[in-house]
Amino acid sequence: MDVYAEAVQRFRELYARAQALDIPEPTAMSLATADADGRPSVRTVLLKVFDERGFVFYTNKLSRKGRALAANPRAALCFHWQPLQEQVLVEGAVSGVSVVEADAYWATRARISQIGAWASTQSETMGRKGELERRVTEFEQKFADKPVPRPPHWSGFRLKPESIEFWSSRPGRLHERERYVAADGAWKHIWVYP
Numbered sequence: 001m002d003v004y005a006e007a008v009q010r011f012r013e014l015y016a017r018a019q020a021l022d023i024p025e026p027t028a029m030s031l032a033t034a035d036a037d038g039r040p041s042v043r044t045v046l047l048k049v050f051d052e053r054g055f056v057f058y059t060n061k062l063s064r065k066g067r068a069l070a071a072n073p074r075a076a077l078c079f080h081w082q083p084l085q086e087q088v089l090v091e092g093a094v095s096g097v098s099v100v101e102a103d104a105y106w107a108t109r110a111r112i113s114q115i116g117a118w119a120s121t122q123s124e125t126m127g128r129k130g131e132l133e134r135r136v137t138e139f140e141q142k143f144a145d146k147p148v149p150r151p152p153h154w155s156g157f158r159l160k161p162e163s164i165e166f167w168s169s170r171p172g173r174l175h176e177r178e179r180y181v182a183a184d185g186a187w188k189h190i191w192v193y194p
């Protein structure tokens, strides 16, 4: 197995173990971005697809993170599954998923989440409390008895990894850190001090 395939397989196995845990949101990950000035920001999003092409999440492209990614299409992810005492860190370049892929995922979303995606101008200042509910009602009326179309500003991003680090807790804080990293077009595996 080549080095990258090994990293993908490791993540797949660990992710399956995390999803089998009785914990809320095992697919949650911290997503760090930086804007055009290099100013970092971080938030939680859900991992929706993982395969050898990368890590996919969905969001509002006009949100703070969306605007940061438009200006600087690089990001980092952090998974921490406390019961497993495992952390995975991923870094890489981000690009948009295809329209076909976004539409297919949109179709699986609950109607209320679809309405919410229209109602929420994510990351914008809200004039007053209650405005969101008013907008929800507005879009419920607009799309009454019709399928809710995917907003043009709502889509997915795929982070193509350039580095995947597996951190595994060990007694005495002598943790194990293994990093799979792309360098000069080839993937290599290294050990890192904890």
Ligand SMILES: Cc1cc2nc3c(=O)[nH]c(=O)nc-3n(C[C@H](O)[C@H](O)[C@H](O)COP(=O)(O)O)c2cc1C
Residues within 6 Å of the ligand: 025, 028, 041, 042, 043, 044, 045, 046, 047, 057, 058, 059, 060, 063, 064, 065, 066, 122, 123
């Ligand atoms: C468990 C959890 C899962 C979340 N999943 C998503 C998600 O998949 N997509 C998303 O846009 N926001 C998600 N959010 C909300 C984000 O953390 C964040 O508040 C929002 O995307 C706005 O971020 P921004 O202003 O930095 O762009 C989630 C929050 C939590 C706590």
